[in-house]
Every structure is written in C-alpha cells, then in structure tokens.
Amino acid sequence: MGRQATMSDIARRAGVSRVAVSYAINGRPGVSDAVRERILRIAAELGFLPSVPAQALHGAAAHAIGLAVSRPSPGLSVETFHRRLISGIQAELAGRGFGLVLQFVTGHDDELDVYRRWHGERRVDGVIVSDLTLDDPRPRALASMGLPAVILGEPSGPGGLTHLWSDPAAGADLVAGHLAALGHRRVARVCGPAGLLPAARRAGLFAAACERAGMACTLIPTDRTGEAGAQVTRRVLSSTPRPTAIVYDNDVMAVAGLSVAGEMGLAVPGELSLVAGDDFPLCQAVRPALTVLSRDVDALGGQAVRLLFELLDGGEPRHVPAPAAQLVTRGSTGSAPR
Amino acid sequence: MGRQATMSDIARRAGVSRVAVSYAINGRPGVSDAVRERILRIAAELGFLPSVPAQALHGAAAHAIGLAVSRPSPGLSVETFHRRLISGIQAELAGRGFGLVLQFVTGHDDELDVYRRWHGERRVDGVIVSDLTLDDPRPRALASMGLPAVILGEPSGPGGLTHLWSDPAAGADLVAGHLAALGHRRVARVCGPAGLLPAARRAGLFAAACERAGMACTLIPTDRTGEAGAQVTRRVLSSTPRPTAIVYDNDVMAVAGLSVAGEMGLAVPGELSLVAGDDFPLCQAVRPALTVLSRDVDALGGQAVRLLFELLDGGEPRHVPAPAAQLVTRGSTGSAPR
DNA sequence: CGCTGGAACTAAACCGAGTAAGCGAGCCAG
DNA sequence: CTGGCTCGCTTACTCGGTTTAGTTCCAGCG
Numbered sequence: 001m002g003r004q005a006t007m008s009d010i011a012r013r014a015g016v017s018r019v020a021v022s023y024a025i026n027g028r029p030g031v032s033d034a035v036r037e038r039i040l041r042i043a044a045e046l047g048f049l050p051s052v053p054a055q056a057l058h059g060a061a062a063h064a065i066g067l068a069v070s071r072p073s074p075g076l077s078v079e080t081f082h083r084r085l086i087s088g089i090q091a092e093l094a095g096r097g098f099g100l101v102l103q104f105v106t107g108h109d110d111e112l113d114v115y116r117r118w119h120g121e122r123r124v125d126g127v128i129v130s131d132l133t134l135d136d137p138r139p140r141a142l143a144s145m146g147l148p149a150v151i152l153g154e155p156s157g158p159g160g161l162t163h164l165w166s167d168p169a170a171g172a173d174l175v176a177g178h179l180a181a182l183g184h185r186r187v188a189r190v191c192g193p194a195g196l197l198p199a200a201r202r203a204g205l206f207a208a209a210c211e212r213a214g215m216a217c218t219l220i221p222t223d224r225t226g227e228a229g230a231q232v233t234r235r236v237l238s239s240t241p242r243p244t245a246i247v248y249d250n251d252v253m254a255v256a257g258l259s260v261a262g263e264m265g266l267a268v269p270g271e272l273s274l275v276a277g278d279d280f281p282l283c284q285a286v287r288p289a290l291t292v293l294s295r296d297v298d299a300l301g302g303q304a305v306r307l308l309f310e311l312l313d314g315g316e317p318r319h320v321p322a323p324a325a326q327l328v329t330r331g332s333t334g335s336a337p338r
Numbered sequence: 339m340g341r342q343a344t345m346s347d348i349a350r351r352a353g354v355s356r357v358a359v360s361y362a363i364n365g366r367p368g369v370s371d372a373v374r375e376r377i378l379r380i381a382a383e384l385g386f387l388p389s390v391p392a393q394a395l396h397g398a399a400a401h402a403i404g405l406a407v408s409r410p411s412p413g414l415s416v417e418t419f420h421r422r423l424i425s426g427i428q429a430e431l432a433g434r435g436f437g438l439v440l441q442f443v444t445g446h447d448d449e450l451d452v453y454r455r456w457h458g459e460r461r462v463d464g465v466i467v468s469d470l471t472l473d474d475p476r477p478r479a480l481a482s483m484g485l486p487a488v489i490l491g492e493p494s495g496p497g498g499l500t501h502l503w504s505d506p507a508a509g510a511d512l513v514a515g516h517l518a519a520l521g522h523r524r525v526a527r528v529c530g531p532a533g534l535l536p537a538a539r540r541a542g543l544f545a546a547a548c549e550r551a552g553m554a555c556t557l558i559p560t561d562r563t564g565e566a567g568a569q570v571t572r573r574v575l576s577s578t579p580r581p582t583a584i585v586y587d588n589d590v591m592a593v594a595g596l597s598v599a600g601e602m603g604l605a606v607p608g609e610l611s612l613v614a615g616d617d618f619p620l621c622q623a624v625r626p627a628l629t630v631l632s633r634d635v636d637a638l639g640g641q642a643v644r645l646l647f648e649l650l651d652g653g654e655p656r657h658v659p660a661p662a663a664q665l666v667t668r669g670s671t672g673s674a675p676r
Numbered sequence: 677c678g679c680t681g682g683a684a685c686t687a688a689a690c691c692g693a694g695t696a697a698g699c700g701a702g703c704c705a706g
Numbered sequence: 707c708t709g710g711c712t713c714g715c716t717t718a719c720t721c722g723g724t725t726t727a728g729t730t731c732c733a734g735c736g
Contacts, residue, residue: 004458006692017716022694032714049458053391053400054692057721062391064439064461083421090442099461101402102440104428120342120387122722123402123437226623252623255593259625262600282620285564285590287597344722355686360724370684392722395691460692 005046013042025050056122064099065089065308066124068111070131080251080280081297082130085152088301089128096309098125108133112141119147126308128152128301132197148311150304153197155319162307162317164300168202169209171293171325175275176209178291178327179245183336184273186243188218188236190229190253199249202277206247218243222253229253233260237272244336245273251280254290258332269334279328288331295325343384351380363388394460402437403427403646404462406449408469418589418618419635420468423490426639427466434647436463446471450479457485464646466490466639470535486649488642491535493657500645502638504660506540507547509631512665513613514547516629517583521674522611524581526556526574528567528591537587540615544585556581560591567591571598575610582674583611589618592628596670607672617666626669633663 007025011018016035023030024039025048031039056062067089069082086100093100101124105111115138118124125148129138132153139161142149155163179187189206192199203219210217220236222228229248233256236243248254254276258268266272268288276283279294300322307320345359352359354373361368362377363386369377394400405427407420424438431438439462443449453476456462463486467476470491477499480487493501517525527544530537541557548555558574560566567586571594574581586592592614596606604610606626614621617632638660645658 004460008692018693019695019717020715023715026694030714035714047454047458049455051395051692052459052461053394054721055694056391057389057395057692057723058694059721086440087442090440094441099439099456100441101437102424102428103432103438104425116385117387118437120385121390122342122392123390226619230623230625252620255620256623256625259596259623263625281564282590282593285568285594285597287568287594287601346722356723357687357725358685361685364724368684373684389722392691393724395693395722396724397691 004051005043005048006051007048009046010039010042010048013046014039062122062125063097064101064124065093065305066101066103066115066118066127068103068105068114068127068129070105070107070111080282081278084280084297085130085301085304088298089305090301091298092302092305108137112138115142115147116145119145125312126150128304128308132156133195134197134200136197148308150308150311152300152304154201156197160317162311163319164304164307164322165198166295166322166324168198168325169205171295171327172202172205172209173212174325174327175247175293176206176213176215178329178333179247179273179275180213180215182245182273182333183338184215184245185336186216186241187245187247188220188243190232190236190246190248190257191219191221192224192249194221202249222249224250224253226252226256229256230260233257234264237261237264237266244271245275245333247275247277249277251276251278251282251290251292255282255286258286258290268332271337273333273336275333284330291330291333292328293325294328296323299323342389343381343386344389345386347384348377348380348386351384352377400460400463401435402439402462403431403643404439404441404453404456404465406441406443406452406465406467408443408445408449418620419616422618422635423468423639423642426636427643428639429636430640430643446475450476453480453485454483457483463650464488466642466646470494471533472535472538474535486646488646488649490638490642492539494535498655500649500655501657502642502645502660503536504633504638504662506536506663507543509633509663509665510540510543510547511550512663513585513631514544514551514553516665516667516671517585517611517613518551518553520583520611520671521676522553522583523674524554524579525583525585526558526581528570528574528584528586528595529557529559530562530587532559540587560587562588562591564590564594567594568598571595572602575599575602575604582609583613583671585613585615587615589614589616589620589628589630593620593624596624596628606670609675611671611674613671622668629668629671630666631663632666634661637661 007018007021011021020031021039024036052063103114105114127149129149130152139151143161150162150164152164154165191203194200207217207219220232222232246257248257254274258274261268261272268274276290276292279292283290283292345356349356349359358369359377362374390401441452443452465487467487468490477489481499488500488502490502492503529541532538545555545557558570560570584595586595592612596612599606599610606612614628614630617630621628621630
C-alpha cells in the first residue's frame with residue numbers, strides 16, 4: 001500500500017540522517033551497533049528495498065543482464081535450447097540479485113539496435129549472445145560499444161570478447177563411433193542451416209568423423225523445422241542404397257523422422273537407427289526413446305553468467321571451453337541390419 | 339567507447355542549459371524551433387538515449403513489465419505456452435519501448451517474493467500472472483501490494499484486478515462434438531494436475547460436454563509429463579472396453595500417446611483417434627499430424643499487455659474474455675471403429 | 677510611455693540513493 | 707591540561723533527468 005519506503009522515511013523514523021541509514025543498510029562502518037540495529041529493524045518493518053534505478057544512477061550497475069533471442073529461427077529445438085539456457089542463467093543470477101531482461105529480435109541489425117538501446121538506457125550491465133553466424137557482426141559491434149558480453153560460440157575474428165564454446169569435434173566422434181560400433185556403414189546427417197556457424201561446423205566435423213570411422217555420410221542442410229525433418233527423412237529413406245542410420249541436428253526433426261519411419265513401415269531400431277542432436281523431454285516421450293547427443297545447456301547458461309560477472313568485476317575477456325557433449329544411448333539405435 | 343552521452347553533454351555542445359535539452363528532446367514547448375533542431379541534431383550525433391534509471395527516479399515508470407514463470411511445472415506444453423506468451427508480450431511491448439523482465443520461480447511464495455522485490459526496487463511497472471491455481475494467494479497479495487497486474491485466468495475471489503481468460507466450455511464442446519460426430523462413444527481424457535485451476539475446470543467441462551454429446555468419458559489426472567502420457571495411454575488402451583478416442587491436455591503427452599499407440603499396433607486414426615490440448619509445432623511434425631484444440635497464445639500475450647497498459651494509464655481493473663479456442667482438424671482423428 | 681503578456685530560456689529544487697568531507701565528542705598519550 | 711586520534715554522525719555534493727519557479731527580452735496595446 002502507499003508508496004515504497006525510502007531511506008529518508010527510515011531516517012525520519014529513526015531520528016538520524018539519511019546517510020546513517022545508507023551506511024547501516026550497506027553494512028559499512030560509520031554507525032554504532034545500537035543505531036545500526038534500530039535502523040535495520042525499522043527498515044524491515046517498512047519492507048524497505050533500495051531503489052535499483054537510484055542505485056544505477058550513480059554507479060553503472062543496473063543489476064540486470066540482457067538476452068536477445070532470435071525470434072524467427074524455426075524449430076522447437078532452438079526454443080527449447082533457449083529455454084534451458086535461460087533456466088541456467090536464472091539459477092546463477094538469482095543468487096546475486098540480478099534480473100534478466102529478455103527481448104526477441106528478428107535479425108542481427110535488430111539485435112544490435114536492442115543492445116545499443118539497452119546500453120544507452122543503462123538498462124543492463126552486460127549481455128549474453130548466442131546463435132553465432134558466419135561473419136557475425138555482433139562481436140565487433142559489442143566490443144566497440146563497450147558493452148560487456150559473453151559470446152556463446154567459437155571466436156572467428158580477433159575481437160577481445162569472452163567466448164564460451166564446446167569443441168563440436170568430440171560430439172561428432174561420439175556419434176560416429178557409436179554408429180560404427182553397431183555396424184552401420186551408410187549414414188545420413190540432417191543438418192541445420194548452412195549459414196549458422198555451429199551447425200555448419202558440426203556438419204563438417206561429423207562428415208570427417210564418419211570418414212575416420214569408415215562410414216559413408218550424406219549431409220543434408222535444412223531449416224530445422226519438423227516439416228523439413230519429415231520431408232528429408234522420406235526422401236532419404238526412398239533413396240538407394242538406403243542409409244541404415246540418420247543423425248538429426250535437433251530434436252523436433254528427429255521426432256518427425258521417427259514418425260515418418262513408422263509410417264513407411266521401417267522398424268526402429270531394427271531396420272533403422274536414429275540419433276537426435278539435443279536432449280529434451282520430447283526425446284524421452286516418444287517410443288522408442290531417442291538416443292541423443294546431450295549438452296548440459298543449463299550449466300552452459302550458468303557458466304556464461306559467471307564469465308559475465310568476471311567481466312563486470314573488471315576481469316579480462318578470455319576464451320573458455322565448455323563441457324563437451326555426451327552421448328545418451330536409448331532405444332532408437334541398434335545394430336545395423338545385415 | 340567512452341561513456342554514454344548525457345543531457346549535460348548535449349547542453350554544453352549546444353551552448354544551452356540542461357533543461358532546454360530536456361524540453362527539446364521530449365517535444366515540449368519552451369524552446370525555439372531553431373534551438374530545438376540544433377539540440378536534436380547534436381543528440382543524434384552523440385547517439386543520445388535517455389537513462390531509464392534516471393527517468394524512473396522521478397515518476398514510477400521503470401518502462402518494464404515483469405513475468406514470473408513457474409519453473410518446475412513439468413511438461414513441454416507449459417514451456418511452449420510460456421514461450422508463445424512471451425512472444426506475444428514482446429510484440430506488443432516493442433512498440434512502446436518497454437522491456438520484459440523474466441524470472442523463473444519455484445512456487446507461489448517464491449513468486450510473491452519476486453513481485454515484492456520487483457515492486458520495491460522499482461524494477462517493473464506491472465506484471466502478468468499465469469497458471470492460476472485453486473485458492474491462489476497471488477491476486478490478493480498483488481492487490482494489497484499495489485502492483486498493477488493482469489491475471490491470466492478466471493477470477494475466483496473478489497479482488498479488484500484485471501482478469502483475462504477464455505471460457506473453456508466452448509473448447510470442450512468443440513472437441514466433444516467433433517468426436518461424437520465421428521461416431522465415438524467411449525473417450526478418455528488425460529488431464530493436468532487437479533490443483534491447477536484451468537486444468538481442473540477443463541476436465542470438468544469436458545466431462546459435461548461428453549455427457550451432453552452422449553459419450554462415456556473417463557478422466558485421468560497426470561503431471562503432464564511425456565512419461566505420464568505414455569504410461570496412462572498404455573493403461574487406458576489395455577482396459578476393456580477400450581476407448582476409441584483419447585484427448586490429451588497438452589502436446590507432449592499426446593505425442594507420447596501416439597508413440598505408444600504405434601508400439602501397441604493400433605492404427606491412428608483407423609482404430610484410435612487422438613486430440614491434443616494445445617497446438618505447437620510438434621503437433622504438425624509427427625505422423626499422423628495431431629488434431630488440436632488451438633488457442634492463439636501470442637494474441638493472448640498481446641492482449642494482456644494492452645490491458646496492463648490500460649491499468650498503468652490509470653484505467654480501472656476489469657474482466658475481459660479472451661478469444662475462444664478453435665479446433666484444428668488434422669490426421670489423428672477419424673471415424674470410430676465399428 | 678508604461679504596462680501586460682507570452683515566448684524562450686535558465687536557476688534551483690527534486691527524485692533516491694552513494695560517497696567525500698567535515699565536525700563535535702570522547703579517549704589516550706605526552 | 708592539551709594535542710591528536712578515532713568514532714559516530716551530519717552536511718554537502720554527485721548521478722541524469724524532470725519539474726517548478728523565475729528571469730529576460732520583446733511585441734502589442736492602451
């Protein structure tokens with residue numbers, strides 16, 4: 001009710017100056033224990049909380065970090081990825097009293113405008129950037145803007161920003177190795193858009209891993225939607241010779257692929273093995289449950305936040321490897337048909 | 339580069355006082371057109387943006403609204419629901435220069451703490467509340483806190499807050515009518531947790547709608563996870579007499595159910611019809627695509643924001659009906675087996 | 677010629693905090 | 707007994723913008 005209590009209110013009630021209240025509440029020396037205690041009691045009574053805008057006025061701390069999410073990138077996986085990323089970010093943020101400001105954007109230009117606005121309006125202290133593309137303008141722009149940022153993705157140019165990314169080679173080897181060990185010799189890889197840096201790298205590395213494992217590999221780029229997953233799967237399964245395993249870049253395409261396989265009367269994993277590129281609840285809900293290459297996205301978000309705080313505390317930007325992806329074997333992969 | 343330009347910087351460069359700059363930038367009378375133009379030109383050159391914290395200091399406008407999302411509520415549908423809600427909120431917010439502050443919470447108490455903090459710290463101007471439960475303490479608490487709020491859900495107590503909700507009866511009738519017209523006589527409804535207000539209401543109304551349509555209906559409460567969807571489906575399909583149609587409260591359970599039906603050798607829609615409770619990309623990705631009861635969640639989010647702005651502009655709280663859900667017929671429903 | 681009025685601008689106060697500097701009291705040492 | 711030191715608290719200034727109250731200048735008008 002009424003308005004929020006301010007330090008002046010507390011000072012008046014306690015019969016001291018406003019500054020004494022500031023010292024008491026921030027736990028700095030300058031007030032006696034007796035007065036400090038009285039002030040804290042009154043503050044608690046009044047439900048006092050310091051005004052973030054007022055604090056942000058003098059220092060630069062807005063006590064918030066920003067995350068811009070590319071809106072039109074289709075495919076459930078991306079959504080789920082971001083949701084888990086946000087979840088991980090939150091967990092780390094909560095302890096520090098920081099807030100998360102979220103904004104959907106439609107492209108890099110739009111996103112940079114958002115960063116400029118956030119920074120200009122002192123709304124956020126730093127940002128976390130995901131979905132790196134080839135020749136991405138964002139790192140450079142952020143650096144010249146002076147807005148602290150943690151980039152989720154491999155550093156390409158020079159740019160002195162903090163990057164956090166995991167080596168996709170390890171994951172590619174895991175999947176290729178698993179399939180090769182099961183006796184597969186012909187596999188298809190349903191990839192993400194060729195323009196997205198991580199998707200392109202994953203595709204290339206998987207092809208290389210297949211070669212090393214002695215398997216033939218077909219790469220098919222898609223827009224990562226379920227529709228695309230279904231279409232591509234139908235086409236691939238109609239080709240001759242038919243691959244005995246398909247690896248999908250995300251979960252929604254894999255689910256669509258599984259449905260198509262069922263429709264075409266192919267037993268999974270008896271006649272066809274499937275691997276999904278990310279582990280989300282959906283992958284365990286379908287029958288058979290999908291073998292997945294799983295990243296701990298929550299942990300990634302948390303680590304990104306910790307790196308951002310490092311920057312905010314005056315640390316130098318650095319490049320950090322993220323934990324590697326792990327293969328979770330479920331019912332959708334089995335021995336290759338003979 | 340450097341720090342952000344302030345009004346003082348502009349004033350110095352333009353050779354006028356800070357106040358003149360304020361007038362010029364806010365389009366208020368008090369400066370000549372010549373000076374105004376010069377000030378605006380310099381402001382643009384310097385990339386000036388007013389500091390939100392500084393503005394928030396005098397009025398109450400933080401230029402942000404808050405959304406707390408219940409974190410542990412399981413089930414992909416809820417996640418997707420929130421994602422689309424956020425998307426709709428964003429679209430409406432973007433035009434007004436408002437930001438969205440997001441926070442995951444673990445329960446009502448936690449959520450109320452978050453609201454208290456947001457409000458106390460002047461971080462947000464209002465909030466949007468979803469996932470109403472029976473005897474929900476949040477509306478009352480928000481009202482007594484004086485924090486403007488739009489509640490997505492049916493008003494239960496008195497409380498003078500704005501509520502936005504759609505009549506679930508219409509949707510229940512649509513689904514029941516559709517199935518009855520196809521000749522179904524025995525249906526199962528896989529529901530959400532009994533404690534969630536909308537889930538409970540939907541369940542009750544669907545049972546009533548079935549009765550009116552002359553169908554027998556079994557209600558089964560679940561926690562909405564894919565696992566639960568699979569389990570319940572297996573149990574239901576093993577019972578005698580077997581229902582000829584199953585209606586799920588969300589998408590992930592429906593997908594799990596579809597997989598189980600395939601596993602058990604039941605043709606969809608030949609021997610069994612399935613309906614999902616929400617329309618998300620996933621429902622179109624699987625084969626056959628799922629018939630769904632679709633709400634325009636994006637529009638809902640947008641409308642919630644508009645109602646919140648009404649409140650912020652001094653409007654009175656009111657109760658508003660949301661657009662009714664629509665039935666989208668796809669491949670998973672067909673004539674009942676004879 | 678002087679009075680009124682409005683346009684154009686400025687000085688000063690304010691919002692709610694943080695920080696630096698100042699000042700009186702009490703204590704200790706010389 | 708007094709100089710100097712610390713403790714405890716206050717006054718004064720800052721942040722960046724808004725608002726209120728003037729002030730100056732000039733035109734119009736009686």
